[in-house]
Amino acid sequence: MSRFSLPRYPLIQAPMAGGITTVELVAAVANAGAVGSFGFAYSTPDVIAAELAQCRTQTDGAVLANVFVIDEPAPPSQIDREAACAALEALAFPGVVYSEPEPPHIADVTAQLAPIWAQPPTYLTFHFGVPSQDIIARAQACGIAVGISATSPSEAKESEAAGADFIIAQGIEAGGHRGTFEAAPRVDEALSTLTLTKRLNDNTSLPIVAAGGIMTATHIKEALAAGAVAVQMGTAFLAADEAGTPSSYREALCEVPCRETILTTQFSGRVARSLQNEFTTKMAGQAILPFPIQNRLTGPLRSAAVKSGTAEYQSLWAGTGVADIVQGPAAKIVAQLCSDL
Numbered sequence: 001m002s003r004f005s006l007p008r009y010p011l012i013q014a015p016m017a018g019g020i021t022t023v024e025l026v027a028a029v030a031n032a033g034a035v036g037s038f039g040f041a042y043s044t045p046d047v048i049a050a051e052l053a054q055c056r057t058q059t060d061g062a063v064l065a066n067v068f069v070i071d072e073p074a075p076p077s078q079i080d081r082e083a084a085c086a087a088l089e090a091l092a093f094p095g096v097v098y099s100e101p102e103p104p105h106i107a108d109v110t111a112q113l114a115p116i117w118a119q120p121p122t123y124l125t126f127h128f129g130v131p132s133q134d135i136i137a138r139a140q141a142c143g144i145a146v147g148i149s150a151t152s153p154s155e156a157k158e159s160e161a162a163g164a165d166f167i168i169a170q171g172i173e174a175g176g177h178r179g180t181f182e183a184a185p186r187v188d189e190a191l192s193t194l195t196l197t198k199r200l201n202d203n204t205s206l207p208i209v210a211a212g213g214i215m216t217a218t219h220i221k222e223a224l225a226a227g228a229v230a231v232q233m234g235t236a237f238l239a240a241d242e243a244g245t246p247s248s249y250r251e252a253l254c255e256v257p258c259r260e261t262i263l264t265t266q267f268s269g270r271v272a273r274s275l276q277n278e279f280t281t282k283m284a285g286q287a288i289l290p291f292p293i294q295n296r297l298t299g300p301l302r303s304a305a306v307k308s309g310t311a312e313y314q315s316l317w318a319g320t321g322v323a324d325i326v327q328g329p330a331a332k333i334v335a336q337l338c339s340d341l
């Protein structure tokens with residue numbers, strides 16, 4: 001029997017690491033009849049434990065937790081480090097000092113999962129790869145349905161073979177990091193969400209959740225018609241009242257006319273979709289370090305930009321559908337999207 005079941009609505013508010021997916025957002029979405037998700041990739045085990053506990057006091061609805069599956073990158077050479085720091089220094093953002101962060105650069109996933117085993121959410125999903133067999137078995141023994149992001153049919157096949165319960169089909173339109181298993185795949189077909197959903201539906205027996213560029217009730221219906229059992233929507237919740245999105249980031253998302261989105265590696269070292277800003281323009285083609293070292297290296301700049309209220313030097317993750325973004329309480333966003341499903 002499939003471990004994957006849905007609450008009232010076939011809608012997952014996407015996990016979004018970095019302070020966006022607050023307890024209030026997750027609980028509001030879950031209470032509205034959809035799935036509320038935590039992006040825990042950059043969170044410490046203590047924070048994960050506290051947020052899961054706090055969430056349970058606010059909802060008994062469907063909750064999802066998400067972490068990354070990545071390897072510790074090889075240490076960059078002195079020349080590469082200096083070039084990456086010099087590129088950032090040339091931006092001349094006042095008051096920011098760049099020093100190469102100390103390893104380890106990746107979170108200890110075993111430690112991050114401990115509070116998840118203690119307070120099991122409904123779903124646990126992984127981005128950038130397939131977790132170990134032990135992790136998948138442990139999650140399933142806790143009654144958790146395991147999902148893995150896939151950007152191609154071969155990644156979906158690998159996830160199915162590893163024993164996942166469902167696949168998140170992440171199309172090229174998606175905001176935030178593209179979840180390719182390899183940081184720089186030799187071939188990336190860059191499939192659209194609908195094409196990928198159809199292909200995965202034909203090629204795997206697992207339930208498919210479509211993600212990328214889905215912003216309206218019509219988009220949800222198209223994804224379901226393409227064979228998805230549900231959708232995962234990130235950008236649509238970035239301007240929700242309960243989201244942790246900084247105000248200058250919200251303003252950029254809601255600008256009329258809307259800025260273009262682009263794929264960039266410059267913030268973090270991996271391909272991600274962001275609104276265009278001064279950082280993406282000035283840093284295009286400049287030296288960077290591998291993910292997630294570059295992410296840590298640009299951290300002080302991004303934090304300083306949030307503090308000073310400028311969107312120009314923040315990572316403004318957003319999908320191609322950003323022009324359809326709406327503001328307001330998360331429950332209202334869910335209700336508007338799902339009322340006639």
Ligand SMILES: Cc1cc2nc3c(=O)[nH]c(=O)nc-3n(C[C@H](O)[C@H](O)[C@H](O)COP(=O)(O)O)c2cc1C
Nearest residue numbers: 014016017039127174175176212213234235317319
């Ligand atoms: C701000 C932001 C942060 C994201 N962080 C994560 C994350 O931590 N883990 C993850 O699996 N996906 C993450 N994603 C990708 C989403 O899971 C999803 O694939 C994407 O939001 C779908 O495209 P959309 O933004 O057009 O709805 C993030 C997306 C955004 C916009």
